[in-house]
Amino acid sequence: MIIRWGGAGILALVILFFGAFGGTMVASWFDQSDSVQNLGTSIGFVVGGVAVWFSGRGLNGPRLNYDRWTQQWELIQENRHRLMGIPMQYWAIVGPVMAIVMFNNALHS
Numbered sequence: 001m002i003i004r005w006g007g008a009g010i011l012a013l014v015i016l017f018f019g020a021f022g023g024t025m026v027a028s029w030f031d032q033s034d035s036v037q038n039l040g041t042s043i044g045f046v047v048g049g050v051a052v053w054f055s056g057r058g059l060n061g062p063r064l065n066y067d068r069w070t071q072q073w074e075l076i077q078e079n080r081h082r083l084m085g086i087p088m089q090y091w092a093i094v095g096p097v098m099a100i101v102m103f104n105n106a107l108h109s
Contacts, residue, residue: 007081008059012052012091019048019095020102038106042099049095056081056089 003010023044027037060079067074079087 003084005083007088009081009083009088011055011081012083012088012094015052015055016045016048016091016095016098019046019051020044020098023047034109035106038102038109042102042106045095045099045102047095049092049099052095053089053092056087056092060087060089 003013020041021044023040023042024037025040027040027043030036059081062075062077065074065076066072081088083091
């Protein structure tokens with residue numbers, strides 16, 4: 001599978017990965033059982049999803065640009081930071097969905 005991104009869109013996957021990894025590591029400090037580690041991973045996915053949302057909104061937010069030709073300020077709204085053609089902030093939905101899957105695994109293990 002080819003991963004295509006524009007701008008800093010790849011950060012969505014990196015942030016989600018480190019969120020899940022960090023949640024798993026913190027949970028493993030408390031207990032080595034699979035259910036506790038899956039619970040930590042689900043919490044890490046939620047934290048990663050929130051981080052992706054705010055970083056995507058910050059990077060893709062509106063910005064002011066000064067046009068020297070017309071000598072006017074213009075407000076530009078464009079989603080330059082994309083992953084697989086989807087703006088970065090919308091990849092935040094993947095975090096809670098994966099958290100539900102991992103929480104279900106924690107309940108049934």
